[in-house]
Amino acid sequence: EFPQAHFNLGRLLVNQGKYQEGIQELRQALSTGGPESEPVYLYALGAACVRAGDRRDGARYLRQAREKAAARQQSKLLESIDRDLRRLEGP
Numbered sequence: 148e149f150p151q152a153h154f155n156l157g158r159l160l161v162n163q164g165k166y167q168e169g170i171q172e173l174r175q176a177l178s179t180g181g182p183e184s185e186p187v188y189l190y191a192l193g194a195a196c197v198r199a200g201d202r203r204d205g206a207r208y209l210r211q212a213r214e215k216a217a218a219r220q221q222s223k224l225l226e227s228i229d230r231d232l233r234r235l236e237g238p
Contacts, residue, residue: 150180154188157195166199186215190228197235206235 157172173192180188193208209232216224 148179150176150184150188153179154184154191158191161191161195161198166195170195170199182215183219186212186219186221186224189215190224194231197231202235206232209235 153172153176157169157176160166160169160172163169170192173188173195177185177188177192189208189212193205193212195205196202196208197205199205209228213225213228213232216228
């Protein structure tokens with residue numbers, strides 16, 4: 148019921164290399180969080196998927212995060228997402 152708690156736990160687990168458990172927590176945060184936090188949660192979920200070796204889903208979540216961040220005019224977040232997408236999709 149507390150999306151921020153799931154988000155924080157998910158990031159912690161991912162940083163410990165427990166990718167699948169972290170991804171589960173991030174998905175839970177995304178499903179229970181509000182629209183204002185959606186871009187950040189999608190970004191974290193995309194990054195976690197990439198770190199877990201799932202580049203396709205990672206890129207998909209990052210693109211969704213980008214779309215939501217652009218719609219909310221979250222310029223700093225948008226810059227970070229664009230940087231990561233360039234790295235992911237670059238040579």
